[in-house]
Amino acid sequence: MAVCIAVIAKENYPLYIRSVPTQNELKFHYTVHTSLDVVEEKISAVGKSIGDQRELYLGLLYPTEDYKVYGYVTNSKVKFVIVVDSSNTSLRDNEIRSMFRKLHNSFTDVMCNPFHNPGDQIQSRTFDGIVSGMMVQTA
Amino acid sequence: MESLTLSDVEQKYYSDLFVYCDTDNTKKVASNGRVLDLFRAAQLPSEVVLQITELCGATRLGHFGRSQFYIALKLIAIAQSGLPLRVESLNSVKDLPLPRFVVGKNEAEARHAALYQDSDNQGLYPASATSVIPRPPGRGLQNKKGPPTSTSLPVHEVIQPHGPPVDTQPEATSPVVSPHQSPPTSPLSWRKHKRQHSGGNVDRQQSVPAAGAVWTQFREPQSGPVPGEGMWSSHSPPLPSQESWVSFTADTPPSSTIPAIHPSSVQESTTIRTVASAAMTNEIQRQSSAYDDPWKITEEQRQYYINQFKSIQPDLTGFIPGSAAKEFFTKSKLPILELSHIWELSDFDKDGALTLDEFCAAFHLVVARKNGYDLPEKLPESLMPKLIDLDDSAEVPEPTAEVGYSASPVEVTPNKSPSMPSLNQAWPEMNQSNEDTAIVHPVPIRMTPSKIHMQEMELKRTGSDHNHPTSPLLAKPPELNEETKLTASMKFVAANAVGDGYSSSDSFTSDQEPITRQRSQSGTSPEALKVVAPPPPPPRPHASHSRSSSLDMNRTFAAASAPGQQQQNNAIAFPPAVPPRPLIHFNQFQAFAASEKPTSLPEAKGASGPFAPPPKPVRRRLKSEDELRPEDEQHGPQKSNIIAAVLATQPSIPRSIGKDKKAIQASIRRNKETNTVLARLNSELQQQLKDLLEERISLEVQLEQLRPFSHL
Numbered sequence: 001m002a003v004c005i006a007v008i009a010k011e012n013y014p015l016y017i018r019s020v021p022t023q024n025e026l027k028f029h030y031t032v033h034t035s036l037d038v039v040e041e042k043i044s045a046v047g048k049s050i051g052d053q054r055e056l057y058l059g060l061l062y063p064t065e066d067y068k069v070y071g072y073v074t075n076s077k078v079k080f081v082i083v084v085d086s087s088n089t090s091l092r093d094n095e096i097r098s099m100f101r102k103l104h105n106s107f108t109d110v111m112c113n114p115f116h117n118p119g120d121q122i123q124s125r126t127f128d129g130i131v132s133g134m135m136v137q138t139a
Numbered sequence: 140m141e142s143l144t145l146s147d148v149e150q151k152y153y154s155d156l157f158v159y160c161d162t163d164n165t166k167k168v169a170s171n172g173r174v175l176d177l178f179r180a181a182q183l184p185s186e187v188v189l190q191i192t193e194l195c196g197a198t199r200l201g202h203f204g205r206s207q208f209y210i211a212l213k214l215i216a217i218a219q220s221g222l223p224l225r226v227e228s229l230n231s232v233k234d235l236p237l238p239r240f241v242v243g244k245n246e247a248e249a250r251h252a253a254l255y256q257d258s259d260n261q262g263l264y265p266a267s268a269t270s271v272i273p274r275p276p277g278r279g280l281q282n283k284k285g286p287p288t289s290t291s292l293p294v295h296e297v298i299q300p301h302g303p304p305v306d307t308q309p310e311a312t313s314p315v316v317s318p319h320q321s322p323p324t325s326p327l328s329w330r331k332h333k334r335q336h337s338g339g340n341v342d343r344q345q346s347v348p349a350a351g352a353v354w355t356q357f358r359e360p361q362s363g364p365v366p367g368e369g370m371w372s373s374h375s376p377p378l379p380s381q382e383s384w385v386s387f388t389a390d391t392p393p394s395s396t397i398p399a400i401h402p403s404s405v406q407e408s409t410t411i412r413t414v415a416s417a418a419m420t421n422e423i424q425r426q427s428s429a430y431d432d433p434w435k436i437t438e439e440q441r442q443y444y445i446n447q448f449k450s451i452q453p454d455l456t457g458f459i460p461g462s463a464a465k466e467f468f469t470k471s472k473l474p475i476l477e478l479s480h481i482w483e484l485s486d487f488d489k490d491g492a493l494t495l496d497e498f499c500a501a502f503h504l505v506v507a508r509k510n511g512y513d514l515p516e517k518l519p520e521s522l523m524p525k526l527i528d529l530d531d532s533a534e535v536p537e538p539t540a541e542v543g544y545s546a547s548p549v550e551v552t553p554n555k556s557p558s559m560p561s562l563n564q565a566w567p568e569m570n571q572s573n574e575d576t577a578i579v580h581p582v583p584i585r586m587t588p589s590k591i592h593m594q595e596m597e598l599k600r601t602g603s604d605h606n607h608p609t610s611p612l613l614a615k616p617p618e619l620n621e622e623t624k625l626t627a628s629m630k631f632v633a634a635n636a637v638g639d640g641y642s643s644s645d646s647f648t649s650d651q652e653p654i655t656r657q658r659s660q661s662g663t664s665p666e667a668l669k670v671v672a673p674p675p676p677p678p679r680p681h682a683s684h685s686r687s688s689s690l691d692m693n694r695t696f697a698a699a700s701a702p703g704q705q706q707q708n709n710a711i712a713f714p715p716a717v718p719p720r721p722l723i724h725f726n727q728f729q730a731f732a733a734s735e736k737p738t739s740l741p742e743a744k745g746a747s748g749p750f751a752p753p754p755k756p757v758r759r760r761l762k763s764e765d766e767l768r769p770e771d772e773q774h775g776p777q778k779s780n781i782i783a784a785v786l787a788t789q790p791s792i793p794r795s796i797g798k799d800k801k802a803i804q805a806s807i808r809r810n811k812e813t814n815t816v817l818a819r820l821n822s823e824l825q826q827q828l829k830d831l832l833e834e835r836i837s838l839e840v841q842l843e844q845l846r847p848f849s850h851l
Contacts, residue, residue, distance in 0.1 A: 112491040114461030115468075115479035123476055125516065126483050 001091070001136040002099070003067060004028040004083035007107065009119060010076060012036055016122040019083075020136050032081050035061045035069045039079050042071070056104075057097050072100040080104065085136070099134050106130045152237050153209045160208065174208070176511050181215045191215060434519035436503050444499040458492035464501070471505050477514060481505060484518045496523075 004019035006028075019028040038061040058071035063086065072080040080103050084091055110116055110124045160174045178188045195210035216237055217223075436444070445455065451467060452459045459467075461482075468478050485501035486493060493501060500522035508514055 109483070109489045112461065112486065112489055113479050113482045114465035114491070115475050115482050123479065124483055125480055129516075 002082045002084050002134050003136055004032065004081075005103070005131050005134060006032040006081045006083075007103070007122060008032070008036060008079040008081065010078060015078070015120075016127070016131075018128075018131055018135065028083060031064075031067075031069060031083055035071060035081050036079065038062055038069075039071045039073060039081075043073060043077075057100055059093070070096050070100075072104070074104060074107075078107070080107075082134075102130060102134070149213070149237060153212050156212060157205055157208050178211070178215065179511065181219065183215065183218050187218050191218065434503065434507070434515075435521040436499060440503065440506075441499060444502045445495065447502065448495050448498050455495050458490075458494055459498055461491045461493075464493050464498070468501065468505055471509060473505060473508055477508055478505075480514055481508065484514070485522070487518065487523065 004017070006017040007015045009015045014029075014032070017029060017032065019025045039058060042058050042061075056072055056074060058073060061069045061071045061081075063069070065086065067083050067086050070082045070084070072082075074080075080100055082096065082099060082103075084096075106124075106127050107122075110122055110127050111118060113124065116122070116124070156177065160177060178191070181188070183191075191211050191214040194214055195207040447467075448455065448459065451463050464482070465478075468481070469475075471478075473481075481501055481504045484504060485497045487497055487500075500518065503522060504514060
């Protein structure tokens with residue numbers, strides 16, 4: 001269960017960002033923004049190998065005392081960032097991976113929509129639904 | 140609020156409207172949803188609506204109570220008749236026509252208004268004329284039944300004008316109608332009108348007789364599905380379970396209202412039709428028949444959609460690519476966000492293209508949205524792509540014919556990429572080009588409920604049978620010696636095993652004959668699905684096969700290496716299978732034979748694996764037939780071992796598909812085909828046996844003749 005999910009475009013501007021509303025959303029925006037640096041670092045590190053081989057799932061980008069940030073980057077340099085609560089220890093790596101996979105799939109569906117221009121904000125209700133399903137349900 | 144005096148007619152009308160809007164049954168209607176739609180349908184400028192809202196006190200209260208609602212309605216009527224909005228006018232205006240709510244705006248509306256404003260009785264019709272929303276229940280009652288009920292059944296527009304002449308009929312139908320005392324389902328009537336429009340085809344100024352005819356026509360299909368009230372009651376949320384409308388109208392057509400109404404209703408129906416047509420400028424708008432039930436597509440609508448589809452994509456089994464669909468639907472002038480949502484709903488298989496079914500669903504949703512209906516969150520069942528049965532039966536035979544049973548060497552279609560979008564879009568091309576092309580390797584195809592998709596998958600799957608290991612096996616030459624005979628049969632099995640590896644688990648489905656193939660193709664989609672699903676995706680797994688990563692292959696290799704078949708080790712990626720000889724005789728199995736050839740060729744061309752580009756194997760086959768023939772004997776014993784091993788590994792050909800009947804039938808069919816194949820093989824082998832025996836006898840005779848000499 002994530003507290004914040006963000007989709008960032010190749011040019012590093014957000015396509016979609018959604019947080020659990022109770023918390024300070026600005027804080028999450030900032031967190032996601034700073035995590036982009038880590039993502040870049042990870043991408044470039046594996047850059048030597050063939051793009052194909054590069055793992056899409058980046059894993060834990062960095063932990064803070066409150067939460068952990070996980071990253072995932074697609075082959076088109078679209079980044080998904082999930083912020084989860086640190087107290088939520090039951091979340092295993094597999095689950096995060098599956099969350100990213102779901103995100104990626106629904107993102108692909110959004111992209112397939114001819115009415116969606118790449119680079120636009122994602123306004124698909126289906127995508128929203130999927131993201132809500134992954135967010136912490138308290139809010 | 141100021142006291143409001145309403146005439147009886149108005150009272151009934153308003154109360155029906157109120158009930159219609161009062162979905163929560165709380166006796167007060169929030170200023171949203173229905174109310175807004177209603178006001179919007181009143182065709183008044185928004186500031187007037189705002190003013191009305193304010194005047195009636197709803198803004199004060201935050202919601203529409205009954206009195207506020209009534210006041211608002213009356214103010215709407217006032218505004219519609221062009222009078223200034225004043226609170227005083229509420230009570231002072233006499234003979235005010237009922238507020239009119241229309242789906243579409245046009246001059247006919249005014250005509251209707253004029254038509255219906257002469258008398259009190261007809262005052263109710265303006266609303267009806269405008270085809271939409273609530274029909275003055277009282278009116279309807281009067282028309283339909285003698286005793287008006289308080290809750291009024293919505294009177295069908297057509298029926299309304301013919302109060303007097305129709306009185307007898309309403310009586311007749313009243314017993315039927317009476318159970319439906321629920322508030323009028325204006326949307327339903329609205330929809331019906333729309334439907335009519337779709338049937339009537341847009342023609343605004345239709346002649347009266349034509350209108351009548353259309354009207355009748357409209358009614359009939361409507362009455363068809365309607366008889367079941369339950370059906371109506373199962374409306375989706377936007378349409379409250381206001382069966383009264385529906386059932387009422389449903390009842391009326393059969394019960395002779397149509398004939399009675401026909402002459403008199405002609406005029407009204409004309410106006411209704413014209414009025415009701417939404418103010419959409421393009422064809423989409425014209426065909427804005429509301430969806431029945433609530434989302435069901437009528438025949439006329441479907442025909443229209445199909446025609447539209449044809450205008451974009453002449454092949455009804457083909458796809459409309461996303462860009463074309465985008466242009467088309469953008470013409471409807473809906474906001475992009477909504478179009479995007481409609482797309483998400485209707486693109487069922489998420490392939491970025493619309494099949495006919497998906498297109499109809501999308502079109503229908505656009506039409507609905509244009510008429511003010513909110514888009515659902517999920518695709519309604521009646522719009523699900525599987526409903527395209529009508530077209531399927533027509534379309535399927537063509538593809539089957541096209542899919543061809545390529546006797547010629549097949550080439551891997553470039554379309555066979557694992558990517559689904561391209562795959563889907565490649566289907567039409569594949570179907571058409573299948574005659575000589577397309578080795579149809581089983582490709583992972585997203586399973587869609589669409590029958591068309593299923594059919595195509597089936598076609599593709601059966602197309603892949605060309606490549607199927609079993610097909611070449613049938614071509615075993617009669618000259619096989621005993622061993623090779625045996626091995627041939629085993630090879631057949633082994634080939635199947637290989638086939639399993641790379642084509643599908645339904646190894647014996649390869650039909651050499653188009654007929655059998657057609658049978659399987661006309662078979663059920665699950666078969667194709669089943670076939671497609673288990674086998675691994677093409678190129679890469681095939682490659683893995685060649686690297687003998689699969690268990691079968693490993694075993695095969697092990698068996699092969701045991702007899703010391705180094706030569707064949709690589710080649711044995713394919714079950715030792717068919718000696719090229721058979722291939723000579725059975726051209727249609729060239730493809731498979733080609734794949735088989737590498738195995739039989741000790742030259743280990745199998746390095747590239749059975750899945751080397753098919754043309755290569757073919758060439759190899761053709762030229763090495765002769766060389767292979769003598770090799771057969773050597774291969775024979777070796778192959779027999781291998782074959783035995785492979786045979787053991789042969790997964791049950793009819794892989795447990797038994798999910799549903801179709802799958803079972805498909806597997807039955809497959810097995811039958813396999814049986815035929817095996818029978819043929821058997822006969823050939825018998826022939827070979829006979830020849831060999833003859834040969835043996837002649838040799839023995841020769842030997843005998845020679846022996847005496849040797850002794851000499």
